[in-house]
Amino acid sequence: LTLASGARERETDxxxxxxxxxxxxxxxxxxxxxxxxxxxxKDDHIGELEATNNDxxxxxxxLSEQLKIGELAHAKLDASLNALSATLVExxxxxxxxxxxxxKQQSLATNYKEQLERLERDVEKSTAATARSAEQxxxxxxxxxxxxxxxxxxxxxxxxxxxxxxxxxxxxxDVKSSLAAEQAATKSLRDELSAANEAAL
Numbered sequence: 001l002t003l004a005s006g007a008r009e010r011e012t013d014x015x016x017x018x019x020x021x022x023x024x025x026x027x028x029x030x031x032x033x034x035x036x037x038x039x040x041x042k043d044d045h046i047g048e049l050e051a052t053n054n055d056x057x058x059x060x061x062x063l064s065e066q067l068k069i070g071e072l073a074h075a076k077l078d079a080s081l082n083a084l085s086a087t088l089v090e091x092x093x094x095x096x097x098x099x100x101x102x103x104k105q106q107s108l109a110t111n112y113k114e115q116l117e118r119l120e121r122d123v124e125k126s127t128a129a130t131a132r133s134a135e136q137x138x139x140x141x142x143x144x145x146x147x148x149x150x151x152x153x154x155x156x157x158x159x160x161x162x163x164x165x166x167x168x169x170x171x172x173x174d175v176k177s178s179l180a181a182e183q184a185a186t187k188s189l190r191d192e193l194s195a196a197n198e199a200a201l
Contacts, residue, residue, distance in 0.1 A: 011193065014186050021182065025175045032168050039161050046154050053147045060140045067133045070126055077123045081116065088112045 091108050 008193070011186065011189055014182060014189065018179070018182055018186070021175065021179055025172070025179070028168060028172055028175065032165065032172070035161055035165050035168070039158065039165070042154055042158050042161070046151060046158070049147055049151050049154070053144065053151070056140055056144055056147070060137060060144070063133055063137050063140070067130060067137065070130045070133060074123065074126045074130065077119055077126060081119050081123065084112055084116050084119065088116070 088109060091112065
């Protein structure tokens with residue numbers, strides 16, 4: 001009877017230990033599921049960041065093309081400005097040499113001056129547009145650097161999550177092995193208890 005009582009107490013203790021082990025296993029399985037969910041969320045976020053990075057690269061390429069066009073226009077305007085300046089000098093010289101053409105040359109000079117002013121304003125506008133394009137390109141470059149850093153940080157965190165997942169899977173395997181061993185021990189104790197009961201009878 002004492003042996004049977006001790007076996008029952010041992011069986012009760014084993015049941016309690018098994019309940020604790022099963023509860024711990026359930027918590028670890030919940031943790032694995034939560035980590036898998038976080039991993040999928042991070043994967044989606046990385047995909048969104050990569051898409052945003054591609055969009056920014058496309059915008060950067062378009063702005064670079066606009067900048068090249070602006071620079072070509074600026075060069076053409078400079079050439080026209082130089083040509084008009086040279087023409088203005090020639091007309092002023094002709095005015096001094098040909099007094100009878102003074103009125104006509106003055107009118108031409110005025111016209112050329114107005115054209116020159118318009119071209120200068122165009123050059124200023126083009127210069128301002130070029131500066132704005134350069135600033136936009138600089139901002140896009142900074143944004144690209146920030147996104148690259150964020151993607152690198154997310155990749156590092158993803159690796160840590162993968163490592164934690166692997167460790168949890170290993171722990172889960174150990175717990176399952178322990179549970180199987182405890183179940184085998186419980187069966188053995190039950191067999192012993194049954195044999196003891198039969199012997200007592």
